[in-house]
Amino acid sequence: MPSEAKVHATFAVTSGCVCFGSLHNIWSGSTVPIQGFPAVRPKPSGTIVIHELQYNIVAKNGTWNAYRLVDNRNNGVSAWYLSHSSVEPMQDIRRILRVAGSPYEDDGNTMNNDDTQREGVFVINRYDWGYYDRRYLEEIGEGVEEGQNDFLANSNSAGLVDYAWAQNQVQQWKEMRPSERPSSQAGIWMYSPHAEYMFCRFGFNETRDTAQSFLFFSSYTEFAQSSFEGLEEAIRKSETPRERFERQLQAEYDFSGIDELSKMVTPSDMGFASLQSPVPMDSQLTGPYKSDNVIFEELDIEQLRATSQRPQGGSPSRGFAGQWKRHIHELLNELTYYYLDRYIRPHIGFHGRAEDIASVIFPSFSEPRAGGLDSHLYRHFTQPDSDPVPGFDAHGVAERIEKFLASELNLSFPVDNIYPERACRVVAYLMTEILELANYRASDSLRPEIVPSDIRLSIYMDRDLFQTFQYSKAFWRGIE
Incomplete structure (x- = not known):
């Protein structure tokens, strides 16, 4: 059984730089x-x-090896990995994929950020290159068509070539079909039949002085089902959802959801506009409150979660991930402080029938849209619970709400x-709604436990909840 990956081709970098991308990208990189x-x-x-991008990047001089990654299910080429001969391929490709x-x-980042820079990985996505960047496209073109059997090949295959030889190599390759462009002493063309969308990651050395590897893959690449040609071991271990979640917890993966929120409110690299409004300015955000007077104690939250x-909810019951339980408790309390401060406290001085007060606090309660949040909150404010939460200390929560509401107004509430x-019934209902949606989200994400991102993204994806909490600083920025 082979013990080493099969080297498909070799080429030399002599100029300390490589150009990359489609033919016109490579030409563009050679001009700067x-x-x-x-x-x-x-x-x-x-x-x-x-x-x-500028389509060239500083690279380690010397011999580079080109490896094909094959799909273990059909033995077809699913990706390419190129690296300097001094690099251990399996170790390096796993590092790149982790980052x-x-x-x-x-796993991993899909955009360049502080983490990718610190780890020495440079990210290139589908819209960053190819015909999406049109510099020199009219002058150079994309070369000869592949043919009807793979008519997207020119868009979804790419080259990597020594900077000094880039223009000569482009002139040679443009006269050939993508599947027939041979490797040379100065570079290689990477063709993966019937790929869709192209991505790559450059791996740098420890000091980030030079690139030493290049991973090229498509949306069809599954690294748990792909191996180096000549090896049986998959690039990534196939994991059950629980195994993946436990590994992420051990690796201290960021499950706060704050970065995910940031990505969701900006246009996506996958081609979709943001669902909700952009992040408000800091001057518009309220909180965090960091009050010692928690509204919901741990047992209260557990009763609401349960x-x-x-069972009629349709999704198996999930607890909170242990490492994130405190974060969840603090987040739910911060959201409650925010709600009480923004929606309840301003109406403290208004006296009258409960229905009249509720119609002011929940102005959309009578809108025709069935199931609107205001209609549910109006009902909980005006009517005693017909189905109270078992074991929930409503009296204790109400006392803490009273203390919080009076804390900045120097009020002393009469007993009646x-x-x-x-307000206790209202915020308890809000929290159960959030936790129910978070449970569904954890289930859809194949996670056995709820993490803060399930809470934040559930709020974000629900129009009414988002409008309710969109100016909470703890929601967008966290509590610290």
Whole structure:
């Protein structure tokens, strides 16, 4: 049994730089000065996010090896990995994928950020190159067509070539079909039959002085089903959802959801506009409150969680991930402080029937749209619970709400004041709604436990909840 990956081809880098991409990208890269480790950050371009590239990058001189990755299910070429001969391929490719893997898989960054820069990985996505960048496209073109059997080949295959030889190599390759472009002493053309969308990741050395590897893959690449040609071992271990989740927890994966929120409110690299409004300015955000007077104690939250996951909900009950439980408790309390401060406290001085007060606090309660949040909150404010939460200390929560509401107004509530107990029913309902949606999200993500990102993204994806909490600083920025 072979113990080493099969080297498909070799080429030499002599200029300390490589050009990359489609034929016109390579030509473009050959016309500008050599680029060091790119300090490139994503930016919106219409409905997408792009990185502005120059299509050349400083690279380690010497012999580079080209390896094909094959899909273990059909033995077809699914990706390419190129590296300097001094690099251990399996170790390096796994490092790259850990830092910045495929956007169609679970781990890693899909954009250049501080983490990718610190780890020495440079990210290139589908909209960053190819015909999406039209510099020199009219002059150079994309070369000869592949044919009807793979008519997208020119768009979804790419080259890597020594900077000094880039223009000569482009002139040779443009006269050939993508599948027939041979490797040379100065570079290689990477063709993966019937690929869709192209991505790549450059791997740099420890000091980030020079690129030493290049991973080229498509949306169809599954690294848990792909191996180096000549080896049986898959690039990534196939994991059950629980195994993946436990590995991510051990690796201290960021499950806060804050970065995910940031990505969702900017145009996506996958081609979709943001679902909700952009992040408000800091001056518009309220909180965090960091009050010692928690509204919901740990047992209260556990009772609300259990109620939100009753069997008729259709999704198996999930607890909170241990490492993130404190974060979840603090987040839910911060959201409650925010709600009480923004929606209840301003109406403290208003007296009258509960229905009249509720119609002011929940102005959309009578709108025709069935199931609107205001209609549910209006009902909980005006009517005693017909199905109270078992074991829930409503009296204790109401007392803490009363203390919080009075804390900045120097008020002393009479015993029969209508606000605290009714507000308790309202915020308890809000929290059970959030936790029910978070449970569904954890289930859809194949996670056995709830993490903060399930809470934040559930709020984001629900129109009414988002409008309710969109000016909470804890929601967008966290609690610290």
